[in-house]
Amino acid sequence: MFTEANKKRAVEIVAQYPKAHSAILPLAHLAQDQDGWLSLDAMDEIADYCDTTAADVQGVCSFYTMYKRRPCGNFVVSVCTNVTCLVVGGPEVLEHLEHKYANDNDVFVEEVECLAACGNAPSMQVNYEYHEHLTPESAEQVVEDYKAGRLVARGVSGGAVHA
Amino acid sequence: MSEAVETPARKEVRETLIVSRRVREFPDDAHTFERATSDGAYEIWKEVLRRADVQWIHDEVKASGLRGRGGANFPTAIKWESLPDNGLPRHLVINGDEGEPSTFKDRLLIEGDPHALIEGVCIEAYRIGSHRAFIYLRGEFALGADRIEQAVHDARAAGYVGSNILGSGFDVEIVVHRGAGAYICGEESALIESLEGKRGMPRIKPPLPIHVGLYSEPTVVNNVETVCTIPHILKMGGAQYANLGVNRSTGTRLAAISGHVNNPGVYELEFGMTLRDIIFGIAGGIRGDKQLKFFLPGGASFQWLIASDEHLDQVYDIDDISAKLGTTLGSGAIMVYDEDTDPLLVAWRLAKFYAHESCGKCTPCREGSGWLEKVLYRMSHGQGRPNDMDALLDISAGISPDVMKAPFTQTTICPLGPSPVSAIASLQKYFRAEVEAACAAGVPA
Amino acid sequence: MTTTEPQSTKTTVSVTIDGNTVEAIPGEMLIKVAQENGVYIPRFCWHERMKPVGMCRMCLVEVDGIRGLPPACTMPVAEGMVCHTETPAVKQAQDDILEFLLVNHPLDCPVCDRGGECPLQDTTLAFGPGESRFVEEKRHFEKPIPISNVVLLDRERCIQCARCTRFADEIAGDPLISFVDRGGHTQVLNHPNHPFASYFSGNVVQICPVGALTAKPYRFRARPWDLATVETSCTQCSVQCRGALQSSSNRLVRLLGIDSNAVNHGWLCDKGRYGFEYVHSDDRIREPLLNGAIASWPQALDAAADALRSARDLHGAESIGFIGGARGTNEDAYAWSRLAKGVLGTDNVDAQLGDGLPAELILGVERASIAECDSAAAIVLLAPDLKEALPVLHLRLRRAALDLRVPLIDFSCAPHGLSSEVTHALAAAPGEQGARAEQLVAAVNGASSDGVIAAAAATMKARAGTIVVVLGRANLAERSDATVQAVAALAQLPNVKFLSALRRGNVHGALEAGLAPGILPGRVTIEYRDAVAAKWSAIPEAPGLDTEAMLRAALEGKIKALVLIGADPIADFPDRALAEAAVRAVPTVIAIDGFHNESTQRAKVVLPATMFGEKSGTITNLEGRIQRVNQKVSPDGLAMDDWRIASELAFRLGHDFDLETVDEVTNELVSVAPALAGGSAQLFRSARDGVRIPVAQHHAEVQLRKGLGLTLDGPDGVSWEPIKVEAEITVESVPENGNTQDAFALLRWDGGSVRVDLPGRDAYALRLIGSVSLYDHGSAVSESPSLVGLRTVPKLLVAAADLQRLGVPNGTEVHVASANGAFNIVVQAIKGLQPGVAQLAAGSGNAANALIDAAAVVNDVRVETIR
Numbered sequence A: 001m002f003t004e005a006n007k008k009r010a011v012e013i014v015a016q017y018p019k020a021h022s023a024i025l026p027l028a029h030l031a032q033d034q035d036g037w038l039s040l041d042a043m044d045e046i047a048d049y050c051d052t053t054a055a056d057v058q059g060v061c062s063f064y065t066m067y068k069r070r071p072c073g074n075f076v077v078s079v080c081t082n083v084t085c086l087v088v089g090g091p092e093v094l095e096h097l098e099h100k101y102a103n104d105n106d107v108f109v110e111e112v113e114c115l116a117a118c119g120n121a122p123s124m125q126v127n128y129e130y131h132e133h134l135t136p137e138s139a140e141q142v143v144e145d146y147k148a149g150r151l152v153a154r155g156v157s158g159g160a161v162h163a
Numbered sequence B: 001m002s003e004a005v006e007t008p009a010r011k012e013v014r015e016t017l018i019v020s021r022r023v024r025e026f027p028d029d030a031h032t033f034e035r036a037t038s039d040g041a042y043e044i045w046k047e048v049l050r051r052a053d054v055q056w057i058h059d060e061v062k063a064s065g066l067r068g069r070g071g072a073n074f075p076t077a078i079k080w081e082s083l084p085d086n087g088l089p090r091h092l093v094i095n096g097d098e099g100e101p102s103t104f105k106d107r108l109l110i111e112g113d114p115h116a117l118i119e120g121v122c123i124e125a126y127r128i129g130s131h132r133a134f135i136y137l138r139g140e141f142a143l144g145a146d147r148i149e150q151a152v153h154d155a156r157a158a159g160y161v162g163s164n165i166l167g168s169g170f171d172v173e174i175v176v177h178r179g180a181g182a183y184i185c186g187e188e189s190a191l192i193e194s195l196e197g198k199r200g201m202p203r204i205k206p207p208l209p210i211h212v213g214l215y216s217e218p219t220v221v222n223n224v225e226t227v228c229t230i231p232h233i234l235k236m237g238g239a240q241y242a243n244l245g246v247n248r249s250t251g252t253r254l255a256a257i258s259g260h261v262n263n264p265g266v267y268e269l270e271f272g273m274t275l276r277d278i279i280f281g282i283a284g285g286i287r288g289d290k291q292l293k294f295f296l297p298g299g300a301s302f303q304w305l306i307a308s309d310e311h312l313d314q315v316y317d318i319d320d321i322s323a324k325l326g327t328t329l330g331s332g333a334i335m336v337y338d339e340d341t342d343p344l345l346v347a348w349r350l351a352k353f354y355a356h357e358s359c360g361k362c363t364p365c366r367e368g369s370g371w372l373e374k375v376l377y378r379m380s381h382g383q384g385r386p387n388d389m390d391a392l393l394d395i396s397a398g399i400s401p402d403v404m405k406a407p408f409t410q411t412t413i414c415p416l417g418p419s420p421v422s423a424i425a426s427l428q429k430y431f432r433a434e435v436e437a438a439c440a441a442g443v444p445a
Numbered sequence C: 001m002t003t004t005e006p007q008s009t010k011t012t013v014s015v016t017i018d019g020n021t022v023e024a025i026p027g028e029m030l031i032k033v034a035q036e037n038g039v040y041i042p043r044f045c046w047h048e049r050m051k052p053v054g055m056c057r058m059c060l061v062e063v064d065g066i067r068g069l070p071p072a073c074t075m076p077v078a079e080g081m082v083c084h085t086e087t088p089a090v091k092q093a094q095d096d097i098l099e100f101l102l103v104n105h106p107l108d109c110p111v112c113d114r115g116g117e118c119p120l121q122d123t124t125l126a127f128g129p130g131e132s133r134f135v136e137e138k139r140h141f142e143k144p145i146p147i148s149n150v151v152l153l154d155r156e157r158c159i160q161c162a163r164c165t166r167f168a169d170e171i172a173g174d175p176l177i178s179f180v181d182r183g184g185h186t187q188v189l190n191h192p193n194h195p196f197a198s199y200f201s202g203n204v205v206q207i208c209p210v211g212a213l214t215a216k217p218y219r220f221r222a223r224p225w226d227l228a229t230v231e232t233s234c235t236q237c238s239v240q241c242r243g244a245l246q247s248s249s250n251r252l253v254r255l256l257g258i259d260s261n262a263v264n265h266g267w268l269c270d271k272g273r274y275g276f277e278y279v280h281s282d283d284r285i286r287e288p289l290l291n292g293a294i295a296s297w298p299q300a301l302d303a304a305a306d307a308l309r310s311a312r313d314l315h316g317a318e319s320i321g322f323i324g325g326a327r328g329t330n331e332d333a334y335a336w337s338r339l340a341k342g343v344l345g346t347d348n349v350d351a352q353l354g355d356g357l358p359a360e361l362i363l364g365v366e367r368a369s370i371a372e373c374d375s376a377a378a379i380v381l382l383a384p385d386l387k388e389a390l391p392v393l394h395l396r397l398r399r400a401a402l403d404l405r406v407p408l409i410d411f412s413c414a415p416h417g418l419s420s421e422v423t424h425a426l427a428a429a430p431g432e433q434g435a436r437a438e439q440l441v442a443a444v445n446g447a448s449s450d451g452v453i454a455a456a457a458a459t460m461k462a463r464a465g466t467i468v469v470v471l472g473r474a475n476l477a478e479r480s481d482a483t484v485q486a487v488a489a490l491a492q493l494p495n496v497k498f499l500s501a502l503r504r505g506n507v508h509g510a511l512e513a514g515l516a517p518g519i520l521p522g523r524v525t526i527e528y529r530d531a532v533a534a535k536w537s538a539i540p541e542a543p544g545l546d547t548e549a550m551l552r553a554a555l556e557g558k559i560k561a562l563v564l565i566g567a568d569p570i571a572d573f574p575d576r577a578l579a580e581a582a583v584r585a586v587p588t589v590i591a592i593d594g595f596h597n598e599s600t601q602r603a604k605v606v607l608p609a610t611m612f613g614e615k616s617g618t619i620t621n622l623e624g625r626i627q628r629v630n631q632k633v634s635p636d637g638l639a640m641d642d643w644r645i646a647s648e649l650a651f652r653l654g655h656d657f658d659l660e661t662v663d664e665v666t667n668e669l670v671s672v673a674p675a676l677a678g679g680s681a682q683l684f685r686s687a688r689d690g691v692r693i694p695v696a697q698h699h700a701e702v703q704l705r706k707g708l709g710l711t712l713d714g715p716d717g718v719s720w721e722p723i724k725v726e727a728e729i730t731v732e733s734v735p736e737n738g739n740t741q742d743a744f745a746l747l748r749w750d751g752g753s754v755r756v757d758l759p760g761r762d763a764y765a766l767r768l769i770g771s772v773s774l775y776d777h778g779s780a781v782s783e784s785p786s787l788v789g790l791r792t793v794p795k796l797l798v799a800a801a802d803l804q805r806l807g808v809p810n811g812t813e814v815h816v817a818s819a820n821g822a823f824n825i826v827v828q829a830i831k832g833l834q835p836g837v838a839q840l841a842a843g844s845g846n847a848a849n850a851l852i853d854a855a856a857v858v859n860d861v862r863v864e865t866i867r
């Protein structure tokens, strides 16, 4: 369920578009930032705002890889292994982090497609904040810095930076 | 296609900063309202409103020869001319989905110079008579979204965006819309579906978005770089802009150079340099004193080139490269690989990308890309089989009948389907022997 | 391109397909034009009744001047187009697409319901490659998962054609399934919190080109090669959709929709598709019963005849009543009509159960056809929720509104299936339809008005064409008077026609056959007695009683024998208290039925009747279209056709009907019924889309089928494609026996002069709407295993504002009371319901019937919290 503040925000978002259906993606980002993932119930709620069915919202949101349909902790770590990162150490960063955080419920490590940061590859994002020029060790350090609060994370959908 | 193109004059090996000047000059704060406006942002927008002359905008952009920087190279002014006059509202949609592998030039503008984008949006909206523009950013551009939203906010506060702008009676609202992780939403009709809150699956064409687009209304979709260029064209004059570049490739474009070069990054290049100039001059050559093995001159979707003189002497010209070498400058990405790179691995990773990003609508793309990926995975991971290369060619033929032909024959709704076939054709063309050797050495299952 | 003819005079374009030049309508898709000219282009995603998506790429062709291979299903034909469907490049592409489709397909054909009739199998045989070269691991999903009570989904078999998801969204308007995930992982799925609970879910099973969607009722019941098929019409409601009825080992196993442009576009609702199951229910009445004990047919018939004779002899013919007959065929109805009126001489006969409209109105207004809605100037809804009452008509009107942009003008004050498509909502409260209609008509005629009335009037005048009024009983909790008053007003509109929305299966056939007081067969009143005089020995002098009047007479002890022809007045008459007391008060009840119900419990004699699929004959739908139903299985137990039962009773009463076959009954009906003049059993059998009545006026529309049988093979005959029945000859002229001069005698409704005096409403009362629901508690639903779980649990629906005003929490149990009855029920707030009104479904235990006083103009209820 959206919080009262997010309910207000949701109404504002819907009002930006000529058709409420257009607000499905932004509302899914909003719900995911609030809950840390996109739950079945959130889809139901979004369907009401956007004048459609929950099946439709599920169909739409599942098309997009940023929406997580199970809880993934506070930190989404997205490591690029596409064709530039591939040849300069991206897969090694991924493997290291996957191994390191395999049992850490607060850190969700995923392999992603090109993040448009190839000039400084290998690259990753933590909650959609860029970190570039990585090595396996420096990448781990970045994640640890977030966990320790030395770096401030966005919402898990890359929503506004937390206060 | 195969029209004869005049051999262009060689250009000096240096950057020409037009759209990227502000962000390159003020890398730390070009995105702020203060810096941007003190550097001249919105001056042309004010001029447009003062002149109140739509035709002027049109004529200058037409004279400039500006072609879309999203990859399809379509002349921007001609697109405007196709807008139907049917009384329906018109929409302007900015394509900031930048998801093509190793393409990172729009991000520079989105994060670095949002006011330039907004100024371009306002002017283009004015030209086409649109009152609501959507900036569609790929979802992963969280910082970019923050910056653009802040910039819209500041511009609105200053009266450059909103209703009755600077007393002109003209209104335009700008909505920043974030995607959520789907490369195909860069394709304009998929992007429109996504903006309508749907799965980003490309539409059947015709009708084109310019006729039946967002909410079934006429819609202009333009790339970020394209839009950012418009104010500069008005400032310097279309003819002046057209003096830059070669042939029908006028002006400059942002090239994103990555891979095994000494100086990867985004460079603003006047059309007309050679690829050798770009890789070895601009990007500083291959790092670690290695040899160049192959490179992708226009993003991930088109055929590759190798370290031959023919390829390296090719001029950076949209039509010339396609006529001579059957590839394109696509999204402006140049990916460079050194002598140690396994082309099979790159081909596999590209196939994996296309399989992951296929929207799933067309059978050949949905099933073919996955199949290619599975075979290439084996091949690039030591489990190749002797006839695998032929299998790849066969599967490719099912996706795009004339595998080796460029541009590809399309049996799918959008060009994503045949894109992985470019990599297979490139393997066949340049690396067949190497691939066969690798597969022969592999463990047959 | 140079054309000699000016473009404007030519309405078709010339297209060359594989060397043959044909004429086609511009803009039609190439795949369809080719098919209509005998060239079958293989396809999976394209379906003629849905918008093209071009997903499967199976239909790739070559078109001169176009690069690559465009899909024929998204390629509109244009003048001079030259297309090739059999070139090596096309063949290669077909091979490739099929190979791709099989890459992730499980090939579990031996255990698949579709095995043997699978389009993917068939297309692979006809167009596909040999072996697959795919040696990698296939995609895996959990094997069949239920997505609703009746539909199972096997995602491994799915080939992502989007037919099901498009049907659910575009056609049914129930987007409860959609594609989930992306690319090679794409699957069809419902949202886990919401099953695919669509009234139309069975259609997705029919149009799925593989075995991904299967129907629980049919799963593993039969293999296609064991099936025998007849063409028939569904009798669950008065739309009477065309269908192909299939059996295996003398059991009905499946009903498929047949594409009839006139009627159903190939769709069926789930009640129609699965409701045949009740035919084989264990609860069927299989033997005649006398005083509750099994009896022989002669014993039971003798007892029934004796009761009828003695009632007539001792108390006069008017002491006998007949209620029902809307569930049988026209032949059944005719035989009952002849027995009641022509043998016994009673006119107390009514096929309606007090839940319809006066027969002379339904028979006497100018009738519209279903297809006329597609091009109407406007459609006026003066009817119950069509999604609940007449589901496939609902689909047709939804399409008219959404795709064909026909404006809808709605009288309803309650939300319904088409609410979101309504152009002008007149929102007439119970009892106020007449006044509202009069305002509307005045506005159309130029009287000044404002607001929605003015807007609706402007819309009606803005478009050329017929105004179609869909006419039914929207509210069982008010007398029909306000509706009659509204019809009288609307009949004054120019170019107006009426489409009846009475819902019982063959109610229109029954009324046309004379099962209504004052009516004789063939849309005439009893004054027009000459036609039947030759066959019938007695004809009532004056109009008799309708169902309500019969029930009141029964209460007064005036009805001595009551014949229930497939009718259960206790459950179905809107006023339960009246019906229950009345049925109890009748000394002898004779019931002809397939199942026991509350009313048959009171019967002295119960005679088992044949049901759907067990008998043949003709039926008449709501637009007056006569179509065939055909027998597929032999009757269960000792059940007999109604018309035979009626003949047997007549014989025992001294009248030999001399009818041996059902065709003889049809022909006798035709010979006495002016509206059927020009028809014949032979014509009704061979007319592909049936024949509308008056037959003489509709001869030109008749298309004769090529063969009488229906085969379901061949590329365009398999079930997943719109099943079409080939037809050729058009009957131009009225045949010799056409009795056209009788047409003058056809009943014309005179408009009546009903005025409704509405009682005032007190602030604490809510005015009741008694509504219908598709999954009611009738035997078709209750006795069909696939449907019984779907029966609606009635709730009292109220506007949120009223709940607040009355201080009743949403979702709680409340006490609802009227002058007639009271009970506890859960109350629910719904959007779109007019304040001051409460809606409750009729037709089951604690339902509207228990609150309604049939004599009241409107019924008010009070709602109180329970403490």
Ligand SMILES: Cc1cc2nc3c(=O)[nH]c(=O)nc-3n(C[C@H](O)[C@H](O)[C@H](O)COP(=O)(O)O)c2cc1C
Binding pocket: B067, B068, B069, B070, B071, B072, B073, B074, B076, B095, B096, B097, B098, B099, B100, B183, B184, B185, B186, B187, B188, B189, B221, B222, B223, B224, B226, B227, B414, B415, B416
């Ligand atoms: C698969 C695919 C992906 C694309 N991605 C992008 C993209 O990320 N950004 C972009 O500007 N154009 C992209 N395009 C091109 C757009 O469809 C469209 O041509 C462009 O936005 C038009 O703008 P322009 O005329 O300014 O180039 C893509 C096209 C395809 C087929």
Ligand code: SF4
Binding pocket: B184, B201, B202, B357, B358, B359, B360, B361, B362, B363, B365, B366, B412, B413, B414, B415, B416, B417, B418
């Ligand atoms: S080619 Fe691929 S990405 Fe493009 S529409 Fe078809 S399935 Fe989707």
Ligand code: FES
Binding pocket: C042, C043, C044, C045, C046, C053, C054, C055, C056, C057, C058, C059, C060, C071, C072, C073, C074
């Ligand atoms: S039938 Fe044409 S693409 Fe599927």
